[in-house]
Amino acid sequence: MNTLAYADVPLDQTSMTSTLTSTAHQLSMSFGVAAVFFIPHHLHAEAPEIIRGIHRACLTLGALAAASTLVFRTLESNDGATISQHNIAMAGQANEARLLSSTTD
Numbered sequence: 001m002n003t004l005a006y007a008d009v010p011l012d013q014t015s016m017t018s019t020l021t022s023t024a025h026q027l028s029m030s031f032g033v034a035a036v037f038f039i040p041h042h043l044h045a046e047a048p049e050i051i052r053g054i055h056r057a058c059l060t061l062g063a064l065a066a067a068s069t070l071v072f073r074t075l076e077s078n079d080g081a082t083i084s085q086h087n088i089a090m091a092g093q094a095n096e097a098r099l100l101s102s103t104t105d
Contacts, residue, residue: 007079 009017045053
């Protein structure tokens with residue numbers, strides 16, 4: 001997913017995109033850690049309740065992760081082509097095959 005942040009960015013601006021993506025990643029982690037401090041201290045629970053809460057949290061995160069894959073259905077087949085380098089790899093393989101076939105003839 002992080003790679004897709006660079007997909008539509010011109011090569012001369014990838015450095016700026018890298019900085020922006022890194023900052024957004026750090027902020028999202030910081031907000032997650034900060035959110036824990038808003039949980040009231042009187043909400044402490046016993047072990048069985050904690051385990052039940054962890055199970056619910058894991059199931060919720062799994063469901064959110066599965067639902068987030070729906071976003072990928074909107075991608076076109078050539079999205080991310082500038083960073084995947086599939087075209088370069090395929091061209092290299094075609095050149096290799098051509099060289100091999102010319103040496104065996």
